[in-house]
Amino acid sequence: MPSPEKLKLSEVLVEIRMSRAAFYRMRARGKAPRLSKLPNGHLRVSRADLDAWWATCEQSAA
Template sequence: MARPQMLRLPEVLQEIQMSRAAFYRMRARGSAPRLVKLPNGQLRCRRADLDDWLSQYEDTAA
Protein backbone atom coordinates (compact mmCIF):
# COMPACT_ATOMS: atom_id res chain seq x y z
CA MET A 1 0.00 0.00 0.00
CA ALA A 2 1.47 3.33 -1.04
CA ARG A 3 1.74 6.10 1.50
CA PRO A 4 -0.12 9.35 0.73
CA GLN A 5 1.93 12.23 -0.61
CA MET A 6 2.86 14.58 2.22
CA LEU A 7 3.65 18.24 1.47
CA ARG A 8 5.90 20.39 3.62
CA LEU A 9 4.38 23.64 4.87
CA PRO A 10 6.48 25.85 2.53
CA GLU A 11 5.19 23.79 -0.41
CA VAL A 12 1.59 24.29 0.72
CA LEU A 13 2.13 28.02 1.22
CA GLN A 14 3.65 28.36 -2.24
CA GLU A 15 0.82 26.44 -3.88
CA ILE A 16 -1.93 28.49 -2.25
CA GLN A 17 0.11 31.71 -2.51
CA MET A 18 -0.30 32.66 1.12
CA SER A 19 2.06 33.96 3.76
CA ARG A 20 2.91 31.84 6.77
CA ALA A 21 1.28 34.41 9.09
CA ALA A 22 -1.98 34.40 7.12
CA PHE A 23 -1.98 30.61 7.06
CA TYR A 24 -1.55 30.40 10.83
CA ARG A 25 -4.39 32.91 11.32
CA MET A 26 -6.63 30.67 9.22
CA ARG A 27 -5.42 27.66 11.17
CA ALA A 28 -6.28 29.38 14.47
CA ARG A 29 -9.82 29.99 13.15
CA GLY A 30 -10.08 26.34 12.11
CA SER A 31 -10.40 27.13 8.40
CA ALA A 32 -7.03 25.89 7.10
CA PRO A 33 -6.35 22.47 5.57
CA ARG A 34 -5.66 19.69 8.02
CA LEU A 35 -2.03 19.31 9.04
CA VAL A 36 -0.15 16.35 10.50
CA LYS A 37 2.52 16.98 13.12
CA LEU A 38 5.41 14.57 12.80
CA PRO A 39 7.34 13.23 15.82
CA ASN A 40 10.18 15.64 15.00
CA GLY A 41 7.76 18.59 15.28
CA GLN A 42 7.55 19.34 11.56
CA LEU A 43 4.17 19.88 9.91
CA ARG A 44 2.96 18.10 6.80
CA CYS A 45 -0.22 18.29 4.77
CA ARG A 46 -1.55 15.32 2.86
CA ARG A 47 -2.06 16.10 -0.84
CA ALA A 48 -5.62 14.74 -0.62
CA ASP A 49 -6.43 17.01 2.36
CA LEU A 50 -5.12 20.06 0.50
CA ASP A 51 -7.06 19.16 -2.65
CA ASP A 52 -10.26 18.65 -0.62
CA TRP A 53 -9.75 21.97 1.13
CA LEU A 54 -9.14 23.77 -2.17
CA SER A 55 -12.26 22.24 -3.73
CA GLN A 56 -14.39 24.04 -1.10
CA TYR A 57 -13.36 27.33 -2.66
CA GLU A 58 -13.84 26.49 -6.33
CA ASP A 59 -16.19 28.79 -8.17
CA THR A 60 -19.11 26.63 -9.25
CA ALA A 61 -20.75 29.50 -11.17
CA ALA A 62 -18.07 29.52 -13.88
Protein backbone atom coordinates in the same frame (compact mmCIF):
# COMPACT_ATOMS: atom_id res chain seq x y z
CA MET B 1 0.94 0.38 -2.62
CA PRO B 2 2.57 3.82 -2.31
CA SER B 3 1.85 5.90 0.75
CA PRO B 4 -0.22 9.07 0.32
CA GLU B 5 1.75 12.14 -0.65
CA LYS B 6 2.57 14.41 2.30
CA LEU B 7 3.56 18.00 1.56
CA LYS B 8 5.77 20.20 3.69
CA LEU B 9 4.10 23.33 4.98
CA SER B 10 6.49 25.45 2.91
CA GLU B 11 5.35 23.59 -0.24
CA VAL B 12 1.71 24.18 0.65
CA LEU B 13 2.32 27.89 1.23
CA VAL B 14 3.92 28.22 -2.21
CA GLU B 15 1.05 26.36 -3.87
CA ILE B 16 -1.70 28.41 -2.21
CA ARG B 17 0.35 31.64 -2.48
CA MET B 18 -0.04 32.58 1.16
CA SER B 19 2.31 33.79 3.86
CA ARG B 20 3.01 31.64 6.89
CA ALA B 21 1.41 34.26 9.17
CA ALA B 22 -1.79 34.38 7.09
CA PHE B 23 -1.92 30.58 7.06
CA TYR B 24 -1.65 30.39 10.85
CA ARG B 25 -4.39 33.03 11.24
CA MET B 26 -6.62 30.97 8.98
CA ARG B 27 -5.69 27.83 10.92
CA ALA B 28 -6.64 29.54 14.22
CA ARG B 29 -10.09 30.22 12.74
CA GLY B 30 -10.42 26.57 11.67
CA LYS B 31 -10.36 27.41 7.95
CA ALA B 32 -7.05 25.80 6.93
CA PRO B 33 -6.40 22.31 5.57
CA ARG B 34 -5.81 19.63 8.18
CA LEU B 35 -2.20 19.34 9.34
CA SER B 36 -0.31 16.31 10.62
CA LYS B 37 2.49 16.85 13.11
CA LEU B 38 5.46 14.51 12.84
CA PRO B 39 7.38 13.31 15.93
CA ASN B 40 10.16 15.81 15.09
CA GLY B 41 7.63 18.67 15.21
CA HIS B 42 7.49 19.28 11.46
CA LEU B 43 4.08 19.78 9.87
CA ARG B 44 2.74 17.96 6.82
CA VAL B 45 -0.44 18.22 4.76
CA SER B 46 -1.69 15.27 2.76
CA ARG B 47 -2.34 15.92 -0.91
CA ALA B 48 -5.89 14.59 -0.50
CA ASP B 49 -6.63 17.01 2.37
CA LEU B 50 -5.21 19.95 0.42
CA ASP B 51 -7.25 19.06 -2.68
CA ALA B 52 -10.41 18.72 -0.57
CA TRP B 53 -9.70 22.09 1.06
CA TRP B 54 -9.25 23.70 -2.39
CA ALA B 55 -12.62 22.24 -3.45
CA THR B 56 -14.39 23.79 -0.46
CA CYS B 57 -12.74 27.15 -1.22
CA GLU B 58 -14.00 27.00 -4.80
CA GLN B 59 -17.53 26.16 -3.63
CA SER B 60 -17.48 29.06 -1.16
CA ALA B 61 -16.40 31.48 -3.88
CA ALA B 62 -19.17 30.40 -6.26
